[in-house]
Amino acid sequence: xxxxxxxxxxxxxxxxxxxxxxxxxxxxxxxxxxxxxxxxxxxxxxxxxxxxxxxxxxxxxxxxxxxxxxxxxxxxxxxxxxxxxxxxxxxxxxxxxxxxxxxxxxxxxxxxxxxxxxxxxxxxxxxxxxxxxxxxxxxxxxxxxxxxxxxxxxxxxxxxxxxxxxxxxxxxxxxxxxxxxxxxxxxxxxxxxxxxxxxxxxxxxxxxxxxxxxxxxxxxxxxxxxxxxxxxxxxxxxxxxxxxxxxxxxxxxxxxxxxxxxxxxxxxxxxxxxxxxxxxxxxxxxxxxxx
Numbered sequence: 001x002x003x004x005x006x007x008x009x010x011x012x013x014x015x016x017x018x019x020x021x022x023x024x025x026x027x028x029x030x031x032x033x034x035x036x037x038x039x040x041x042x043x044x045x046x047x048x049x050x051x052x053x054x055x056x057x058x059x060x061x062x063x064x065x066x067x068x069x070x071x072x073x074x075x076x077x078x079x080x081x082x083x084x085x086x087x088x089x090x091x092x093x094x095x096x097x098x099x100x101x102x103x104x105x106x107x108x109x110x111x112x113x114x115x116x117x118x119x120x121x122x123x124x125x126x127x128x129x130x131x132x133x134x135x136x137x138x139x140x141x142x143x144x145x146x147x148x149x150x151x152x153x154x155x156x157x158x159x160x161x162x163x164x165x166x167x168x169x170x171x172x173x174x175x176x177x178x179x180x181x182x183x184x185x186x187x188x189x190x191x192x193x194x195x196x197x198x199x200x201x202x203x204x205x206x207x208x209x210x211x212x213x214x215x216x217x218x219x220x221x222x223x224x225x226x227x228x229x230x231x232x233x234x235x236x237x238x239x240x241x242x243x244x245x246x247x248x249x250x251x252x253x254x255x256x257x258x259x260x261x262x263x264x265x266x267x268x269x270x271x272x273x274x275x276x277x278x279x280x281x282x283x284x285x286x287x288x289x290x291x
Contacts, residue, residue, distance in 0.1 A: 003035055009074050018162040020139070030067035044083040048091065062090040101229065101237030106132055112223035113215070120202070122185040124215065126177065127199060131231055133174045134158065135238030135256050138231045142207050144198040151179065168255060 013019045013027060037050045047068070051061045065088050072082040106128065113124035130141055140158045148157040154175050155167045170178065182198070189200040197206035217228040239256060 003031060003038075003071075004080055005075055005078055006031075008078070009071055012074060018164075020161055023161075026063070027067050027070070030064045031071060033064055034068055034071075044087050047088070058091045065090045099230075099233055099236060100240040101132070101233040103237075103241065105223075105225075105229070106234075106237065108223040108225075109219050109229060113219045119185050119188045122181055123189060123200060124219070126181045126185075127212070127215065128234070129174060129177055130199075131234035132238055133171065134168050135235045135242075136168070137161075137235060138209050138212050141231075142197070142199065142209065142212065145196040146182070146198060147196065149178065149182070149198070151175075166254065 010024060010028070013024050014021075019027075033051070033054070034047070037047055040046070040050070042050075047065070048061065051064055056064065069085055069088055072085060072088075076082050110125060110128055113121070113128060115121050115124065127141070130136065130144070134141075134156065136158055137160070140160055143159050144156065148159075150157070150167075155169050156178075158166050158168050160166060186198070186200060190204040192204060195204070195206060199207050201207040201211045212231055213228070216231055220228040235256065242255070
């Protein structure tokens, strides 16, 4: 790699800033694109045309530009002369509303995940309950350990992006379901005392991301969905349901572990869109003909 401070930059990302492996790999891919662009000896503003010719969408272009700005700022601190950052502006990206899982679709999946083996059936149901009840990411779900559960105070400790911990409160019904699973079901799924994972896969080990996606694909097909339900839809569904029920944005931000309230605010658009549909469908004036 020809870029300056390549090793130092990624060491800083991972060990100082605490970025996840997936995030670090995304930075690596972005900087490899920049290295390819640098060979052309063009002004930095030519990066936009370069990325467009590479077939990158505006969202992907914005990510690359953001990665470059982070890298250049790091190099500048090291005393290296870098391109003017005001020449690197992220392209405008249309924010797509998150696709949230509805309560009705959750119920379909909950029924579809049932199998003859009572222990695996309970494990499947607990997987869905945790995804929808905690609003957690897949990586956070498979990382849940027995010691993260506080039965007395009724919460689960979730380890999010950048190794940031947050305590997620459990509803009374989810608490009962989780206790029943941990005391009666989990011991039948694994005898490995060194395995502290709350969820257990079919091999008696901690489930992987692939396990969760594979389960979700099978249950989605059985439930009659045209395509597999993404685990992330549970996170969006949890947030949207809370907002529509009157929860404030700050509480939802804390629940989801968003570093910025702006990330959480997108759910207000989802709720507003839902409200508009409801009004249009049910309000008597929506069907009134113009005079």
